[in-house]
Amino acid sequence: MSHSAVVDAWRERERALRRLGHRVDVVSAAAWSEGGRRVALSVRPDEPVVPARTIGSHPALFLYDPRPLWRALGRPVDVIDVHEEPFALATAEVLLLRWLRRQRAPYLLYSAQNLDKRHPVPFRWFERMALRHASGLNVCNEAAGHIAERKGFPGRARTIDLGTDLNVYTPPAYAVTPREVPVVGFAGRLDAAKGADVLLRAVALEPAVRVRLAGDGPERHRLVELAEGLGVADRVELLGALAPEGLPDFYHSLDVLVVPSLTTPSWVEQFGRVALEAMACGTPVVVSDSGALPEVVGEAAIVVAEGDAAELAKAIGAVVHDPDVAQRLRAAGLARAATTSWDRVAVEHDAMYRAATKQWSTDVTDERGLEVVVVAYGRPELLASALEPLGALSVTVVDNSSSPDVRAVAEAAGVRYVDPGRNGGFGAGVNEALRRVDPRADVLLVNPDAVVGTGDVALLRAALLAEPDLASVGPTQVDATGTPARVEWPFPSPLGTWVEAAGLGRLRRSRYVIGAVLLLRREAIEHVGPFDDERFFLYAEETDWAQRASLLGWRHAVVPAARATHVGAATSTDPTRREGHFHAAQEVYLRKHFGALGWQVARAGQVTGSTVRGVLLRGERGRSARSRARLYLAGPVRSEVRPDDARRPAPTGTARPDTATPVRSEAS
Template sequence: MAAWRGREQALRAAGESVRLLCAERWDEGGRIVGLSAADRADEHVTGVRTWGSHPALFVYDPRPLWHALGDRSFDVLDLHEEPFALASAEFLLLRWLRRCRAPYVIYSAQNIPKRYPIPFRWFERAILRHASGAYPCNLAAGRIMQRKGFPGAPEVTPLGFDPAVFRPRPGPRAPGPVRIGYAGRLAPHKGVATLVAALAPYPQLTLTVCGSGPQEQQLRLLAEHEGMAERVTFAGSLSGQALADFYRSIDILAVPSLRTASWVEQFGRVAVEAMACGTPVVATDSGALPEVIGDGGVIVPAGDERALGAALAGLAADEPHRHRLAAAGVARAGTMTWAEVAARLRRVYAAAVHEPLAEPPAVRVVVVAYHRADLLEGAISGLAYPVTVVDNSADEQVRAVAQRHGATYLDARRNGGFGTGVNLALADFDIPADVLLLNPDAAIGNDAIAAMQRQLRADPDAATIAAPQSDATGRPARVMWPFPTPGESWRAAVGLGGRSRPAFGIGSILMLRAEALAQVGGFDEDFFLYAEETDWAYRARLLGWRHLLARDLSGTHEAAATSTDPLRRETHFAAGHERFSRKHFGGLGWTLTRAGVIVGAAGRWAMGASDGRTHLARAKRYLHGPMALEKALSQGAE
């Protein structure tokens, strides 16, 4: 427990107040451990009884949790359990019953996209959907969390280690034979049998195995069978300072983990600890190992004993290469200390409570262009703010306009859609900024932009602010819209759409708050055209943000001026609607939404509306399936 408490201790050292509730006893690699006497004596630690031992099938005694959730002084709740776990569902239920309004953040290491049985996948989606932050320990887990419902941008956070314990040896290692080491559980999926077989052809190499587990006796027999009994030493389980001494005593750490249908490495803490001790690593490409090790080691295919043996033998014979890897490993491990973990978690917590930046950021304007350099000229002419033009058309005239007005020009190299273009601009920014999205067929003055930012910044929970707009004739355009939920579809179908409350602003002249961008992340690039700002705004709302309409200012927008093909435009719009519905409300939600649109459109056609043909075409479009039509349209254009 002491080693894992480095996270909370680093948070406290950074000035945060932390209270920890954890299981009194738990299974750690097949070994039952519990709170130490020091842990129990710590007033910040509460041991909680649990029932069940499976990581996904245990629950906490609800009484301490109920009491803690009643404490209104907490700013953030940190749930360090997998989203699909029964304990997570217990937490969510108790939080709801206790009417606790503190936002919560969630952890995950699961880097295989598993589909869990009911009700666990319901628990998982509910937990992820309502979380205000996520800190997976690997990139794949973060992507899976997003696909399964987390609305924001996960902060990938390492598991951490104590640099006071795991540090390089003070001087050079004494000369002698090269020693290979392994640290970890002795179980089939860890690949130790592959490692023993890989070293068999190399009599100059010895192996020290540190750890215990169900495969230990089998591994001892394998070493004897391979004629390696004298070259393989089993050192038993080590921890803390003894484990650090082990890393410093070897020349190379081998991490031979395999890939199975249900498991791959989720982090690889032993690799980080070894790198921190100045020991280079040879590991497989199982799961998160390549991203964790980076340039601090050598990566080989999982399960390939020849490649593993050749890499170990080659590195053993190349001392200068070992020194280079050792230096790189120490530097890389330095980004995964408990202090770094605390810094990343602090960012997650700050985002969860919508903590504002210390100073209001500058405004940067982003325009995604597709030809029509003439419209771009009108949009950015005279702007006093930094402008980034993302060109989805690789049009030299667009480049010329951008350069003439001092804008940053980014060639997207393909037409990936509006959201992809915006993300390209965001990735190019070196500091946080409030971002004004401006369509090429829209225009707004500098004073109005400044007023938009002031109004945005006056509301700490405002993610966006849209500018009121009118067309070239001065006719006002509708800027704020309700979210296209299944209920909203049917409300519009029966003629009650006018009573809906506007919820978000369209993206033609829309300012996005820097803090909201950091928490929500960029646009979903699955949306090619239309609904990408709807999706972003909806995700922001799930994370507790609001969307505003600016006062006492105006811009101009000539709707659809950049599009000359009504059929293509309407197809993309409907496909965006379907994509949004499926993403946020599932297949059933889309079925209900689609039915509402068809009934409403067909009804207006049948009742003889003046634009009846338009409604009939819309009903047919939704009856056929908008995304299918969009796909056919794209294939026809190729």
């Protein structure tokens, strides 16, 4: 579903997906305003595109006629791609109809919003709900992805360029005779944020050029007056809004295209499609540094400070007066545009759809790489025991203690040693390793106080690859005395806290596997993203990762035939501090996934349950329960102590923590 699909050229993604063998049905706006002109949907013969009338004209405040959506959602589909912003009314409409239709296919969202806005109610609620339950998100700039992830999308946003039709936007087929007066061009809507006035001021400083403006909008008359006031009206040509088919000839008529966008309190450049179209036509490009423009053009264009007419004039002069500069930009621009072909864009979307539906090609275990990651902190003798049975595998040791003894053990075992230079906690250590290992490999996390043999690793891999929707698997575990340890736990939740307070925790479902020994699927790592090392220091990192994976449609399982020995908390000498880390992590987790209200509900459950147990139980168990009640009354994060180099912003109303010893163990 996409209102932008009204533009024929922007349906090339769907055509490219069909060339990959997919069936793609489109529901499009019947008519929409694009680039300053009203565009009516024109469907090619046999193209499966259904028009839907729209109510409203703002991209975030319109609704579709629900009847075409209702019919489309009633058909059997594998995935629903909603090409609307997560906070848009149209997105809420589609998801409501999906629920009413009992359509279970996963849905994906799109966002270009690279300003971190706090939307008013109810749009803020629409946005969080839509993001939290989406199975995929594609964005056209990295900032939009970071914002969506912070607002609730559980996975890693996939940055995908807006495509360019390289069959339409091509260099001239003939040699262009140099123009007596170089021509500078602008293409876009004529409103204040697009910065056409800055271009006119720059042209006034560069008398040896003419300018052509393609577009229309509310600033047209002001721009005419500005050109007259600057004395450049005889060098300015206003072409009005051009149809897409007229743009290639327009780009060919230029010596340089300028995209002088300006950031405003409510808008910043989100992509800049015209820059890539001009590059594909062999036209040099100059852009401002507004929003995503520097990211989009990379090294293939000159980037100037937004609003600086003098710097823009200098950049234009460099292009039109220096053939070497112009030729360098043409070559770099053609190379950059080639990376945005619709076929490449379709491959990116294909990968996103396969992640959402868990439809992978069959992999043979021996043909997939495996990387082992061990995050260590001191206790080299334990690390040596953990590494001994893993000698035949590719192992990376991340040493949060920067210990010479840990380095010596790693070097003696012949494994990769990484010193991050700080004690950032377990999640940060894992992420440090993930940046260095083969991204095409599955990843086995092994605690330095755990021992697992290669035979058991093989059993884990076989189980993981046997079911395409498994994100992680773990072995059964025993402690040093051979006593079985619990490895599967229910996800924390506000309601779950009260269920456990009532002594009914064993009835809870929706479980994850703890990370003492845990095998992660490479496709899940790519889909979910790394561990959250900004908020979690010790404990709950794998809980958070597993919960995010579950929201994206993945499962987790224990492999009973595989076995590991886990000492558990063997590298920590302070159980009180260790328990403080555990409960602080629970608060962080609950705040992240259920908000401040969810945390307060869970906190009340913990205080109630601990207080009751503190009254009923005697001895150490009673004292422990009363201590936990006091901890939750004070606030676990407020009471936590972390090392100086692992501090993080605390949740609202809490103090910054201070010091700790990073060690991984099962939940307590």
